[in-house]
Amino acid sequence: MRNFTIGIVLCFLVLATSAFAEETNVGDVVVTATKTQQKVSDSPATVNVVTGAAIKESNSHFVDEAIRALPGLFSERVEGVSGISDSFAPIHLRGMPNASESLVLLDGQPMNNYEGNIHWWSIPVENIDRIEVVRGPFSALYGGGAMGGVVNILTKTEYSPFEFTYGCGSNQAQYLSAGHGWSVGNFTYNILYRRMTLEAPKQTSTAFSPGVNNIAAPNATGGTTYIQGYTTENTTNEALTTGITWDMTPDSSLSFRFTHASFELDPVATVNYDGQYLSSSYREHANNTYILSYRNSEIKDVEVLCNAGFTDNYTDQFIWNNNSGDSLRPNSHINAGIQSNIKLPARNTLTVGTDWSHARISSLDEKDPSVLDDDQITKGSTTTTGAYLQDQWDATSFLTLYGGLRYDYWKAYNAATNGASAGYPTETPDHSDNYVSPRVSLVIKPDDKTTIRTSAGEAFRGPTLWEAFEYSRGRRGTSLPNPELKPETIRSYEVGVERSFTKAFSMGATYFNNEIKDMMYKVDTPDLDGDGIADYMYKNVSKGSTWGYEATAKLALRSDLSLFANYTRTYTKVNKVDDPDLAAQIDGKEFTRIPDKTYNLGCDYDNGKLFSNAVLRHVGDRYNYADNSDIYNNRIDGYDPFTVVDFNLGYRVKNCEVSAGVFNVFDKEYWESWDKSHGRTYMVKGTVKL
16 A cells, blocks of 8 residues: 555656645746845755745635645644644744744744744735745854745735635634725835634643543553543634835835734633533733835945844733643844845855844743742743855856855843742853854756756754743643753755756756754653653754655646646654663654655646635654654554645636635544544635725
8 A cells, every 4th residue: 555655646746746836937036045036947945936826725824834735844733724723833844843943034024933933823824925935954044043944925015905805614713804005106005904713622631640531542652541521712813914115216115014913712612521621721922023124226236135123922821721820921033134135247146144133031020929939930032143145156057156154143141930949940041152054055057947956054043942941831741941952053965956848847856964963852851840740841962864855746737727746755863862861762763743754736727717726735654752652543642644635616706706615625534642633624715806
């Protein structure tokens, strides 16, 4: 059966393209891989572009949904409409174990929060012009966080005068968006409001010991977990975003964007098997994001770009179940940068820039007497200052060389928790480090149908606030701070080739290898707080590796019909662990939560009025525990491999559009840690444009 499946995948690769990347064209202009405008075919890295139109036709509600079928990328979002209830859905590029190792930008503003995760719900997809995804380490340009790659989200500058969408679906899902845009002289503005609500069974309530009303269930490690019941939760997500662009001259512009967003998850029905109430959790998030951008190319052969942004996650509250205490995590992030792109003689383009960022989390307010002793409170700050230089040399018509270098100085300071009663440090020492990240790339185009890319580089990343200073208690253990956590570095190599055999058919393949030193990795620790549950923290392990390959292909059967597919095989390993106790747990083991393989097959049809797409998405085996002890499938507390099919159908007539999406069409059941898949779901939408 395994060989048959692999054979089907390889055959389909001869007939298809990378899922949701069908909008990518070799003539498209992208900016992410080099921080300069560049054709896709000339880019030193493989770039996938997903347009706003493709996002809408796929019925995606979040950015990570729209890109999760791309090669080399894995999103942990729950399948289908139920994914609306995910406040955090980490993404992983090329097998990187932590979400903080993949950088996400919104109009130049880094969106990774104090954990490294993304508030995807604060980025309305209706506001997106396109998404550029570049895989591989790009710390030579972007600094820490770009070890696995970069996801660059570029928003719209214009709307229809008025656009209204309403939808409803499974689990009482409600969807509403309204947008408006206009141009007056040299000014263009737009505004968009979106609201989503959902009532869904989100969480399986469990215990580690038997009880009168518990049901014993074998788990993925060969032991027993006791299921108490299930929790139904209400989710409400609202976002309001507005922007204005001033075209000061034909060669200069100034733009400003503001977004307010909120997310609330509230348990409304929590019962066990005899109808009794179960404790559950409540969470609430709210943030404001401000982004200011300036561009000037009035000086011949010189382009100047300035960017500043501020994200204030002023509400970040978790009220945990089982009386484990509240966790309050208000945090903020500010950044600023300036860059110049200079065209030099001898077909050289020089990019030089500098940037600064500051992140802060503070839930420790000594002046507030209402803070309870069992509240889980943390504070700390990090600052990064960097400078970078890149040279692009178009040596010949078929050969382009890229060389880049970046220096970063990172510091973490002012960190503390209130975990003294459990034996955790209340004050942690300041940390600082610096690193130089080089990168070289070579692009060869032996003919107008073939592109060969090869690159090598290094990257540096300091710990996030949460990795270094986390203190959080829950029913599944306590997350402990690690004041001795050091930055991690990576050395990466890749080589790839793309070939267009005809105007309608193309294929590509990339091999990648990443060697990580001082890798930050979450591991189990002894039970320090005496609650009978193993605790965990981030630690530096000596080395980690990810390597593998990506294959894509595309076939346009007609101008309105294309087939597409991609296949990614990822190998991961923790190795050369010095600590004997830690080595016994993880040395030689695979990374957690990273699938060994993924593939995506499907088709896309659009004749201007009728449009439809179908995607088969497979996610392979992955581990939940660092010691890889979860080896049994179809059991709670493990990650099952799964294959699901999503289908969307829509019709346009004049200024109206209707669409319907069915997710997990064949109602596939599988476990994802403590929760079983929510099965088949649907969403129906109608849009009016004026």
